[in-house]
Amino acid sequence: MADRGNGHRLDRIDLNILRLVQQDGRLSNVELARQVNLSPTPCLERVRRLEREGYIRRYVALLDPERLDRALMAFVEVRLDRTSPDVFRLFAEAVSHLDEIQECHMVAGGFDYLIKVRVADMAAYRAFLEQMASLPGVAQTHTYMVMEEVKSTHAMPVPREPARS
Numbered sequence: 001m002a003d004r005g006n007g008h009r010l011d012r013i014d015l016n017i018l019r020l021v022q023q024d025g026r027l028s029n030v031e032l033a034r035q036v037n038l039s040p041t042p043c044l045e046r047v048r049r050l051e052r053e054g055y056i057r058r059y060v061a062l063l064d065p066e067r068l069d070r071a072l073m074a075f076v077e078v079r080l081d082r083t084s085p086d087v088f089r090l091f092a093e094a095v096s097h098l099d100e101i102q103e104c105h106m107v108a109g110g111f112d113y114l115i116k117v118r119v120a121d122m123a124a125y126r127a128f129l130e131q132m133a134s135l136p137g138v139a140q141t142h143t144y145m146v147m148e149e150v151k152s153t154h155a156m157p158v159p160r161e162p163a164r165s
Helices: 012-023 029-036 040-052 085-095 122-133
Strands: 072-080 101-106 113-119 138-145
Touching (some): 012 029, 012 040, 029 040, 072 085, 085 101, 122 138
16 A cells, blocks of 8 residues: 555555454554554554554544434535635535534535535424525535435445555
């Protein structure tokens, strides 16, 4: 695997560490070391290096949206009235303050942004949509309500073996 400009290539142990901490960020260092066949000190040094080099960005807990009254999910296409740097910047700044938005991606194609939203119910979605319509530059939205979440993961595919040079 390429070194990504940091001078260090990932080996099989690094890749195993990434795979395991991605599955369970609360795995103890002793257990992680056992699973990758290292002693705890070198394992911890590798984890810290992977954090320092940016392979591990942060650790999070995945919460249950239904238990937190956020069971309704929708994807919203947003088309802006103009595609200029100032409108993009104002829109991005505005959406960053809306808690209902889990993800917002600028895309190429027939619209400008794709947004993933979680709310309690249809009434909450309608209130959210009214907020969206008032954001800077929003010309049009198109909503896709999620009927069934077939697959949802934050896991990144991690190769089993380092890439060959």
